Amino acid sequence: MMVLEKNIPYKIYLEESEMPTRWYNVRADMKKKPAPLLNPGTLQPMTLDELSGVFCRELAKQELDDTTPWMDIPEEILEFYRMYRPSPLVRAYFLEKALGTPAKIYYKFEGNNTSGSHKLNSAVAQAYYAKQQGLKGVTTETGAGQWGTALSMSCAFFDLDCKVYMVKVSYEQKPFRREVMRTYGADVTPSPSDKTNIGRKILEEFPGTNGSLGCAISEAVEDAVSHEGYRYVLGSVLSQVLLHQSIIGLETKAACDKYGIKPDVIIGCAGGGSNLGGLISPFMGEKLRGENDYRFIAVEPASCPSFTRGKYAYDFCDTGKVTPLAKMYTLGSGFMPSANHAGGLRYHGMSSVLSELYDQGLMEATSVEQSAVFEAAEQFARVEGILPAPESAHAIRVAIDEAMRCKETGEDKTILFGLTGTGYFDMVAYQKYNDGVMTDYIPTDEELARSMSECPKVD
């Protein structure tokens, strides 16, 4: 029988009165700020007016604001948050027991909503600001489909048009994700498509292409800027997204503070950085202000290793090179992870905020191979009862590894990780794992050098 720690619930749900009502902007506490977005034509920092042609004005303001630490969450967004938040902070008692580790493991579980992930936290904010601005709708891209689903839900709620460019291979392999989006009224197009110039160009150049996130971004941006009353929205990478996702970390921090939990190490998977950035923000704030110290670990797939093998440079955010330039750890905007790579975390770049924090040595990064990731996913599912998304399982892998190191050393560290979502729409990948046919792939140095050589020369 399990002995629960005195006075700490198995799952911590904050009371509604304890829920955060402000987002936290970690950039405000960074002495050296993340590099600004650049206009690719002039190589000058993007102005508010320039950005407002692509993004909603309020979101463009948030994107540029690196000095305001706290921003009030509008009441309508707080209402929506109440539909699926607070998310629980769970003590992984059963996992600890299975591992026989003295470590204490906690996870913040963001999967208990129909989008299946944390993406909803920013989707609702972006849809809200679009509605406030009187727009007709928004365009976006989606890969694995979590972001597209989250945005569809948010647009249905605020009665906005939602046009989703879905990476073609996902569109075909994940028809159920597509149907969830359609149920929420979204218009879903496989990308590349013949709806946009860039899509037609890519189809002409690569007729049989499976599509990529970078390419779908190009199409969504083109669609937005060429239609009156539409703007483009993005589910990760951007600083505004990290701002909205700070709700994850703020709830976690509030739960930790309430029960006297002090994490030694905080672990999150990293694709574009939305979950990791959101989870660590308030903890990183304390570290930046010298109030507390924490280890932070970004976990990325070995098949798409932007932090661990990319270069820190200005690059395009998309394949079609229509977006502003962002300074980030990047593998080059033409990089595409190997076809055997399952799930998300397939973006070529990384949040500028996290890139800068990593570059300053304030956080660590590691990469893991996918068969080891699914092994951790299965182990976790069987003892903790939650079938994790492949993305989230990257964090589980490293949390387990850390806990096993504690078993060796006898340390009773407190390990906290972000469980970003559920794997219900990823069963093709689980099937491969169950059938023993899942493979790993690590790109060669030559391959990465080639894709990174295409980054624009800025300095």
Add this chain to the structure above:
Amino acid sequence: MMVLEKNIPYKIYLEESEMPTRWYNVRADMKKKPAPLLNPGTLQPMTLDELSGVFCRELAKQELDDTTPWMDIPEEILEFYRMYRPSPLVRAYFLEKALGTPAKIYYKFEGNNTSGSHKLNSAVAQAYYAKQQGLKGVTTETGAGQWGTALSMSCAFFDLDCKVYMVKVSYEQKPFRREVMRTYGADVTPSPSDKTNIGRKILEEFPGTNGSLGCAISEAVEDAVSHEGYRYVLGSVLSQVLLHQSIIGLETKAACDKYGIKPDVIIGCAGGGSNLGGLISPFMGEKLRGENDYRFIAVEPASCPSFTRGKYAYDFCDTGKVTPLAKMYTLGSGFMPSANHAGGLRYHGMSSVLSELYDQGLMEATSVEQSAVFEAAEQFARVEGILPAPESAHAIRVAIDEAMRCKETGEDKTILFGLTGTGYFDMVAYQKYNDGVMTDYIPTDEELARSMSECPKVD
């Protein structure tokens, strides 16, 4: 902006200390008890020893006990419950607003776990008792797959073998459900199969059959009784299942009592009765004891209308006629819902407990057509943010209808319904609805008379 009712949270999560620690057995408060299970050979009530050949002994005891009102939940099961319970009682503010109704609508949401439904509440109990008895494993059937998934999770947790006979058409159309079960280590066989005598016989008689729940039950029972160390477990219909599922109603009642909520009408979907029976149990207890009055409404599909068009008679629980006889509202054990019927709620019979309560006029029943059900599902998903299982959407349909009646009359009734699960594995059905090709089917009187004529003559 939404005005939240004073002092009542949007979502009510009980504190861990407020969680029920006993199950409630509604049979104890019934003056006229449900009719006993009969041995089909002797037509005498099944004895504990007879039942223990099929079920775990402790579960057989629970099945026969119609006098003990409260039973302690074993500590190990309470621990498992803590992994995914309490489930929230949610005020459907956004649905109320969309409908413009003065009614107050609450739903108890059981879908926030990997099995995707309330089925886990009984699965863990049944797996626990099997483990306690020192068994190697259990066998069962599954249709839509929720029960099979729940049992797989529970067996993984207690390290038990789990053999699932999955209705063939579901096995083929829901490969992802199958993969979830495999991820939890279950052995999943499409039914009818050549693993059992009854399966081989059915395959010989109907070579191209899609299978049915009744047929899969026959196979699972045969497998259990012909292998040392195995017992059969069932996810609905049985009185032991209603006992375990009373956790739903007990939590709901505790939340209502804590915040002074008094439901006027309580609505649940009904296939075999596990969710409905669990949800209403403690409220029905008050009604039986004359302490309080409530309206209860069972909602079933028009294509499988056991309450509303079946007969109250002794019948087999399975197609192969290997189970005990149960007195219940039944369409005949050979009845199979039309092929266009999506989702669960396809069982030919109904819980003996609920059947007796219905026969005594203590609850109502109604049937709904599936296109109207999916219309309600879509509306609910868009405003409340949860994509419901088709089964659960039957209850949503009637809750909306009741709320609209309140709009006509101006009454501010309190409507409570059970949201049993999520529809993430039912997107084929949603796709049909999205594509406008979903159809309804109501069996003819002749069809039902024919299938009901096969019920055994007992009286």
